[in-house]
Amino acid sequence: MTNAERVQAGQRPVFHYDGNGSLARVGLIFMASSVVMESEMWAMAAEGVSVHTTRIKLPKVTLEGIEQMMNAPQLEEAARLLGSAPIDVLCFGGTSASFLHGTAYDKALTKKLVSWAPGKKITTASTASLAALAQVKAGPVALATPYIDEIHQRAIRFLEENGHKVLRSQNLGINTDVELAEVSLDRVYDLCCAVDHPEATAIFVSCTNFRTAGAIEALETALGKPVVSAIQASFWHSLTLAGVKGAKPGFGSLMRDVTA
Template sequence: MWQPDGWDVRVRLGILTPHGDVGPESELRAMVPADVGLHAARVPFGAIRRGGVMDDTIPLAPVRAFAEPPDVDEATGVLADAPVAAIAFAFTSSSYVIGPRGEADMVARLGERAHGLPVVATCAAAVEALRVLGAGRIALVDPPWFDAELSGLGRRYYEDCGLDVVHSGPCGLPSDQTRIEPAALHDWVVAHVPDAAEAVVIGGNGFRAVGVIEALETALGLPVLTANQVVLWGTLRAAGAPLDDILGYGRLFAHP
């Protein structure tokens, strides 16, 4: 008699996302079953304008500022007042800039604002996922709007975590979120991942990527991690929610 109305869920997750970016919510919603609730708080990001428009490359200053008080702290506190079980920090590049230690400090600070709820950062979740998968050598593929300096900071982030980065850099696709197509991303990654890699990590929560995970894993024979995939995996784990009903988005979800 009654139509689904979105109220009957087994877990609700919070998402911290740049104010003009629809990527994290779009990809997370695509991956989760209908009985996982997603609730976003939008955090001001100085490099994105009305309509989600960005320059061809994003400058480092607003990337760093995104992770600093007061905006993200206030958004976290407000979001944590909702009945969410854990909060995802869905932003890759600030972790690149502040590094693993700065990211850990940020997560601890936000956890206090979240009244003790777990807060999961994207890059930390990627490192944990690589450890679970037993992959120590990675090919790091960043969005085309990450310049060489920002992508280099990403390489340093993973190296500081003890990983061997055998390839890193922005991918050669149009620097426009709305022009990224799954087929083009798939073909570029297949052509550029070296044989030495044990896993592929695709950075950038605003980078359209989860739709190619399964196809890339089939083509390369390697686990493929993307920003929104790993932050979902980490946040569901932190919430104590099951993972094995997420299908088609990588072998990672077979590792609770």
């Protein structure tokens, strides 16, 4: 029955889904120049899950640029603004920014976010990535990133200090945020295939402005092992913390338990 027929019959019309987060609302602190993480979260979100973003400025994807962003008062302001909204989970959407100085640094960031957004469940891209690797029972991994060498090496150090030996890795050497988002899924797919190692139990793809979600299922089919990306992990962990099954199918084995 069409809405016109419903109205004529004295019945209420059927409304279109409007993106309302009736199931869960995910709050995201994201870089002002970045575009990928929001769109991939929305692509993965099932009906009833919404994503709400506050942005902070990233001068450049270098150690100095990330340090500047993390030390700016904008970070606290963003967390407090986002925490004032009726969200269920607050996610800090920067992988390199949260693993920059290792695990202790990421945990300290989480404590700050808890104090700035009291009452909200909190995660970071780095925290979520470790939780995701544990979820897929990963041991040694292969690593793909778009980072410059200095940041790529810190990604290796972060993974290895958390028990995930990096058996093979490659990075693209990109230092501008806009360029990160322009890397095609074809190139991401080829990069992940190139880093695979026979003894790697999973592929990990770092960076939240680096397209991955659309290629994960194809990669898992081709490589026969879990593929975890920082964006996918962040969304999975946000849904897990919210306690909801709020993902669409088709985004990798990690998402199985939270698929609606």
